[in-house]
């Protein structure tokens with residue numbers, strides 16, 4: 001089977017997650033990696049932590065892939081078809097646009113950028129160069145969220161009346177240069193909360209209005225509590241929180257429809273989706289897949305097929321940023 005040749009830029013927490021996925025992918029083959037940290041390029045990945053999922057081994061064998069200290073050199077590498085950008089958010093736009101102009105397809109971690117002008121420029125560059133651009137809104141591939149969306153769209157349980165989304169974690173302290181703690185670079189907790197923003201937009205569309213409360217000490221958003229309103233539609237509440245004292249990562253949703261409620265909560269069972277109806281709870285069968293693996297496989301398979309992914313467009317990703325920035329403005333952060 002044809003496999004897109006992938007160059008991975010950034011071997012931090014997310015880069016290591018993507019590394020594991022590319023090593024298992026049936027659609028993409030890892031051919032190059034880039035990080036400015038020579039220890040990472042040498043395969044010495046000991047001593048890092050992260051808030052989600054499995055991590056690659058502490059020592060990895062990178063003998064079969066090219067190593068580039070400079071991202072620009074990976075982008076120029078003629079053996080690379082597509083670039084996977086797992087870098088701090090301010091570097092997404094410049095690297096993605098440079099890669100597309102060099103003829104590479106681009107997978108870029110979320111958020112697309114915290115500048116709407118940059119988001120628009122990324123979209124425009126994808127159009128002008130004819131390259132694919134996909135942003136890592138991985139919940140669109142997460143089994144519980146995929147299934148809930150399918151059940152909602154099927155109409156089997158009637159209309160949505162209420163949806164609540166929860167995402168909380170210890171504030172991310174794993175980054176070497178602490179870019180997450182600089183609100184202008186990371187967006188603070190919006191970095192994580194934007195996953196739920198994207199899901200709510202995917203399931204219900206853009207809200208007519210919203211009201212937001214929260215906390216953003218010294219311009220660093222740590223808490224976002226948003227109530228989105230839809231005329232004649234569901235009440236949607238979203239809660240995102242970073243805790244500087246620590247704590248486990250938890251994400252959850254509750255989708256109340258006229259004839260059934262779907263509940264997912266990693267604090268109860270990370271693998272489960274439960275259907276409540278007529279006072280009874282029953283497990284919903286799910287595909288045994290990983291959201292990260294599936295999103296990257298979809299990206300690579302789309303490249304191999306010469307078409308854009310049908311699941312997630314750059315315009316979807318730009319809208320998530322637009323709505324997320326509106327929430328931050330209501331917290332008094334941003335212009």
Ligand SMILES: NC(=O)c1ccc[n+]([C@@H]2O[C@H](COP(=O)([O-])OP(=O)(O)OC[C@H]3O[C@@H](n4cnc5c(N)ncnc54)[C@H](O)[C@@H]3O)[C@@H](O)[C@H]2O)c1
Nearest residue numbers: 010011012013014015035036037086087088089109110175
């Ligand atoms: N989809 C998800 O669930 C998810 C989860 C966590 C993070 N992310 C996103 O992934 C991206 C990366 O986050 P992270 O947690 O991996 O960050 P990180 O700080 O852990 O890693 C960044 C890596 O980039 C490297 N780097 C930084 N500047 C560089 C430069 N100029 N040249 C070469 N290498 C450089 C660093 O050495 C580091 O290894 C962010 O946009 C973040 O929002 C997504």
